Amino acid sequence: xxxxxxxxxxxxxSDNLIxxxxxxxxxxxxxxxxxLPERAESLKTKCPPASDALSVVGVDMxxxxxxxHHYTGEYMTDVLVVRRGQQFIIDVSFNRPATPxxxxxxxxxxxxxxxxxxxxLVVVNFGNHSGAVWAGQIVEARETVVSLGxxxxxxxxxxxxxxxxxxxxxxxxxxxxxxxxxxxYLLFNPWNPDDDVFYPDDAGRSEYVLxxxxxxxxxxxxxxxxxxxxxxxxxxxxxxxxxxxMDACRMPIHNRGDVVKMVRTASALINSQDDNGVLIxxxxxxxxxxxxxxxxxGSASILQKYHTSGAPVSFAQCWVYAGVLNTFLRCLxxxxxxxxxxxxxxxxxxxxxxELIFKPDGTPDRHNTQDSIWNFHCWNEAFxxxxxxxxxxxxxxxxDATPQETxxxxxxxxxxxxxxxxxxxxxxxxxxxxxxxEVNSDLIHMKSxxxxxMTPFKVDTTYVGKLIYTKSLSGWGPEDITxxxxxxxxxxxxxxxxxxxxxxxxxRDNSDFPASKLxxxxxxxxxxxxxxxxxxVTFYNQSETMKSVKVHMEISPTYYTGVVASDPLxxxxxxxDLDAFQSSIKVFELSPQEYVSQLDSNSxxxxxxxxxxxxxxxxxxxxxTLKLPPLNITxxxxxxxxxxxxxxxxxxxxxxxxxxxxxxAMEGAGLLETQDDSSYEPNIPQGRVQTDxxxxxxxxxxxxxxxxxxxxxxxxxxxxxxxxxxxxxxxxxxxxGV
Numbered sequence: 042x043x044x045x046x047x048x049x050x051x052x053x054x055s056d057n058l059i060x061x062x063x064x065x066x067x068x069x070x071x072x073x074x075x076x077l078p079e080r081a082e083s084l085k086t087k088c089p090p091a092s093d094a095l096s097v098v099g100v101d102m103x104x105x106x107x108x109x110h111h112y113t114g115e116y117m118t119d120v121l122v123v124r125r126g127q128q129f130i131i132d133v134s135f136n137r138p139a140t141p142x143x144x145x146x147x148x149x150x151x152x153x154x155x156x157x158x159x160x161x162l163v164v165v166n167f168g169n170h171s172g173a174v175w176a177g178q179i180v181e182a183r184e185t186v187v188s189l190g191x192x193x194x195x196x197x198x199x200x201x202x203x204x205x206x207x208x209x210x211x212x213x214x215x216x217x218x219x220x221x222x223x224x225x226y227l228l229f230n231p232w233n234p235d236d237d238v239f240y241p242d243d244a245g246r247s248e249y250v251l252x253x254x255x256x257x258x259x260x261x262x263x264x265x266x267x268x269x270x271x272x273x274x275x276x277x278x279x280x281x282x283x284x285x286x287m288d289a290c291r292m293p294i295h296n297r298g299d300v301v302k303m304v305r306t307a308s309a310l311i312n313s314q315d316d317n318g319v320l321i322x323x324x325x326x327x328x329x330x331x332x333x334x335x336x337x338x339g340s341a342s343i344l345q346k347y348h349t350s351g352a353p354v355s356f357a358q359c360w361v362y363a364g365v366l367n368t369f370l371r372c373l374x375x376x377x378x379x380x381x382x383x384x385x386x387x388x389x390x391x392x393x394x395x396e397l398i399f400k401p402d403g404t405p406d407r408h409n410t411q412d413s414i415w416n417f418h419c420w421n422e423a424f425x426x427x428x429x430x431x432x433x434x435x436x437x438x439x440x441d442a443t444p445q446e447t448x449x450x451x452x453x454x455x456x457x458x459x460x461x462x463x464x465x466x467x468x469x470x471x472x473x474x475x476x477x478x479e480v481n482s483d484l485i486h487m488k489s490x491x492x493x494x495m496t497p498f499k500v501d502t503t504y505v506g507k508l509i510y511t512k513s514l515s516g517w518g519p520e521d522i523t524x525x526x527x528x529x530x531x532x533x534x535x536x537x538x539x540x541x542x543x544x545x546x547x548x549r550d551n552s553d554f555p556a557s558k559l560x561x562x563x564x565x566x567x568x569x570x571x572x573x574x575x576x577x578v579t580f581y582n583q584s585e586t587m588k589s590v591k592v593h594m595e596i597s598p599t600y601y602t603g604v605v606a607s608d609p610l611x612x613x614x615x616x617x618d619l620d621a622f623q624s625s626i627k628v629f630e631l632s633p634q635e636y637v638s639q640l641d642s643n644s645x646x647x648x649x650x651x652x653x654x655x656x657x658x659x660x661x662x663x664x665x666t667l668k669l670p671p672l673n674i675t676x677x678x679x680x681x682x683x684x685x686x687x688x689x690x691x692x693x694x695x696x697x698x699x700x701x702x703x704x705x706a707m708e709g710a711g712l713l714e715t716q717d718d719s720s721y722e723p724n725i726p727q728g729r730v731q732t733d734x735x736x737x738x739x740x741x742x743x744x745x746x747x748x749x750x751x752x753x754x755x756x757x758x759x760x761x762x763x764x765x766x767x768x769x770x771x772x773x774x775x776x777x778g779v
Contacts, residue, residue: 102121251371405605422438576629597647597649675688
C-alpha cells in the first residue's frame with residue numbers, strides 16, 4: 042500500500058497492536074483527504090483497491106456497551122446515544138487483519154454544510170495527532186476487527202452525527218457508504234467535569250437529568266397544590282423532536298455546543314410567538330381550536346405532534362411551557378428543574394412597583410390597574426457553568442419559555458444566574474432585571490381622586506415572591522428554595538440588595554408610611570368546588586379612639602394570572618363602628634350556585650376589602666383556591682417491568698351539579714405507549730366515568746391522569762358566547778362584502 046509522503050509510521054508489537062500516525066504537515070494543508078464523504082465519489086474511481094488493499098466490511102456501534110457507560114440506555118431509539126467528553130467504542134471489521142502500514146481514520150459530520158473550521162466536520166486519527174479536536178485510540182485488535190475508542194471534545198456540537206470510515210488508497214481515501222446505522226447522537230455530559238453542564242453529585246444527576254416524571258406546584262402560597270408531569274425525555278421520537286426543533290427554527294449548528302446559547306435559544310423555541318416554535322399560548326376560556334392546557338399530562342405527545350405536523354401545538358400556559366422546556370433540556374443532557382414562584386409580579390413598566398389602584402369610594406379600579414400579580418408562575422432552572430461570567434455566577438440559571446416580554450426582538454428569558462438575582466447584581470446577562478422584579482416587586486396600594494391623581498397609601502414589600510418551590514431532590518415533596526432567590530425580608534442583606542438593584546435602574550416607591558392603627562385580616566377555609574364558601578373578615582382598631590369605618594367588600598372570580606372578572610359575584614358596602622382597642626368579625630357566605638358557573642380552569646376567588654375613616658385608609662386582598670375532587674387510579678396485573686398490566690382511571694362527581702364534556706387522559710413514561718384521551722357524556726351528580734388502558738412496562742415509572750370538564754351551566758354559557766362571536770364575524774364579513 043502506498044504511503045503518502047507527509048506521513049510516517051512507528052509500530053511496536055509490545056503495545057498490543059496500537060500504532061501511531063504522526064502528521065508532518067498542518068491540518069489546513071490537507072486537500073483531498075478531507076473532502077466530504079458525500080462529495081468523494083470521484084476519488085473512489087481513481088483508487089481501485091488492490092487485491093490485498095484494506096477495506097471495511099462492517100461497523101458495529103456497540104450500542105448496548107456504550108449506552109451503559111454513558112447513561113443513555115433508556116433512550117428509545119435504534120441509534121447510538123453518547124455523551125461528549127467521554128470515550129465510546131466502535132468496532133470496525135476489515136477484510137483482513139490491519140497492519141501498521143494501513144492508514145485509516147474516522148470522519149464525523151453534523152449539519153447540512155459541515156466544515157472543519159466550524160467543528161461540524163471532525164476527523165479522528167488514531168495516534169499522537171497534534172491538535173486533534175476529538176481524541177482517538179485503538180483499544181483492541183482481534184483478527185480482522187479493530188475496536189476504536191473515540192472521545193468527543195467536551196465542547197463539541199450536540200446533535201445527530203453521520204460517521205464514515207476512510208481508508209487511504211494511493212493518493213486518496215476510500216470511504217464507507219452513507220449508512221443510517223452508523224449515525225449517532227452526541228449529548229451534553231453532566232458526568233464529565235470538563236463539560237459546562239457538569240453536575241457535582243449522583244443524586245442531582247439522577248433527579249435533574251434521568252428522572253422522567255416530576256411535580257409542578259400550583260395554587261397559592263397559602264394553599265399549595267400540585268400536578269404530576271411526565272417529561273418523557275427518553276420516549277420514542279423525543280430526541281428526534283428536540284433536534285427537529287432546533288432545525289425548524291434554524292439555530293446555527295456551530296452554536297449547539299454552547300450551553301448558554303442553547304438554553305437561551307430554547308427559551309424562545311418552546312413558544313410560537315415569533316419563531317414558529319412548539320406551543321401556542323392561550324389564557325382565554327375558549328380552547329375549542331385545540332387542547333386545554335389542563336388536559337396535558339406530559340411533554341411527549343406535544344413534542345411528537347409538533348415533530349409530525351411541523352406546526353405549533355395548541356394550547357399552553359406557564360406550567361406547560363415549563364414542562365416541555367424541562368423535557369427538551371433533560372433530553373439533551375442539561376440538568377434542569379421546574380420552579381414555581383407564588384405571587385409572581387408581572388410589571389408592565391419595567392420597575393419594582395406593582396400598583397393596585399382603588400377609586401375614591403374605595404372600590405378596586407380594574408380598568409386602570411395595568412400590572413398584575415400571578416397566583417403562581419412556573420419557569421425553569423438549568424445548571425451550567427457560565428464561561429461568559431465570573432465563576433461566582435455558575436450554577437442554577439433561570440430560563441423562562443412563557444412569552445411575557447420581548448428581549449432583543451424575541452420572546453425569551455434567560456439564562457439569568459440565580460445568585461445574581463439574589464444579590465441584586467442585575468448588570469449580568471441575561472434578563473436578570475425582569476426576573477428580579479418577579480420575585481422582589483413592592484405591592485403599592487394607590488387611591489385615585491376625582492381628577493385621576495393617584496396617591497399611595499400602603500406599600501407591601503413582602504407580598505411578591507412569597508414562596509418559591511421546586512420538587513425535592515430526595516422524594517415527592519416540595520423543596521423551599523426562596524432563600525436562593527432573595528435574602529430574608531427586611532434583613533441587612535435584603536436592604537443592600539434592593540439598594541443595589543435601584544442603582545441598576547429598578548425604581549421603587551420609597552414612601553414611608555407609619556404603622557396603621559386600623560387593620561384588616563381575611564381568612565377562609567378552602568373546601569372543595571361545590572361546597573359553600575365562608576369568608577371571615579376581622580377588623581382591628583388599635584387606636585385610643587372609636588373608629589367609624591366605611592367598608593367595601595367584594596368577591597370576584599380571578600384567573601391565576603391575576604386577571605379579575607369585571608363582574609363581582611358578591612358586593613357589600615356597610616359601616617362598622619369599632620371601639621378603641623377592639624376588633625370585630627364579619628362573615629360572608631357564598632353558595633355554590635353563586636360561584637360555580639363563573640369558575641374556569643385554574644380559577645380562584647379573590648376577596649378584596651377596603652376600609653376608610655376620616656384619617657385612615659386600609660385595604661387587604663386574599664386569593665382563595667378551591668380544591669377539586671380526586672381521581673382514582675387502580676392497577677391490576679403485575680406492576681413489574683416486562684409484565685402485562687392494566688390501569689383504570691375513574692372520576693366520581695361528588696359535586697352537587699352536573700358536568701359536561703368530561704375528558705379523561707392518562708400517561709406513563711415507559712408504561713403506556715401513548716396518551717389516552719377519552720370523552721364522556723354529561724356526568725350527573727354522584728355519576729362516575731372511567732377508562733382503562735393496558736400496557737407492558739419496559740422501565741420503572743408511574744401513571745399520571747387528568748380529567749377536564751365543565752359545569753353544564755358554564756358549558757351552555759360558553760356555547761352561547763361562541764355563537765355570538767360567530768354571528769359577529771358573519772356580520773363583519775357581510776359588511777366587507779366577503
